[in-house]
Amino acid sequence: MKANEFYQQGIDRGRKGQYKEAFDDLTQAINLNPEFAEAYIYRAHARTLTGDKQGAVTDFQKAIDIYKARGRSDIADMLLTPLQALKNEIEWGDE
Numbered sequence: 737m738k739a740n741e742f743y744q745q746g747i748d749r750g751r752k753g754q755y756k757e758a759f760d761d762l763t764q765a766i767n768l769n770p771e772f773a774e775a776y777i778y779r780a781h782a783r784t785l786t787g788d789k790q791g792a793v794t795d796f797q798k799a800i801d802i803y804k805a806r807g808r809s810d811i812a813d814m815l816l817t818p819l820q821a822l823k824n825e826i827e828w829g830d831e
Contacts (some may be wrong), residue, residue, distance in 0.1 A: 739768035
């Protein structure tokens with residue numbers, strides 16, 4: 737399968753509540769295309785929903801870095817809100 741196919745399958749599984757499977761599919765998409773910013777964003781959501789908040793922070797940061805490198809600071813800036821919310825949850829232990 738191609739990166740886009742794994743990505744779409746991961747999105748579909750996430751919508752069905754299959755977060756572990758979605759994580760696995762999105763990881764495959766990223767392995768095939770390490771600059772797939774959207775896959776990092778959705779994998780961050782899957783990680784959050786499975787309790788891996790630190791991993792989600794890492795994925796959001798990677799997506800932000802990719803968008804900035806592409807000259808898309810507008811998109812990168814939008815991702816700062818969920819990133820900061822996760823950091824706050826980790827710091828304050830808000831489960």
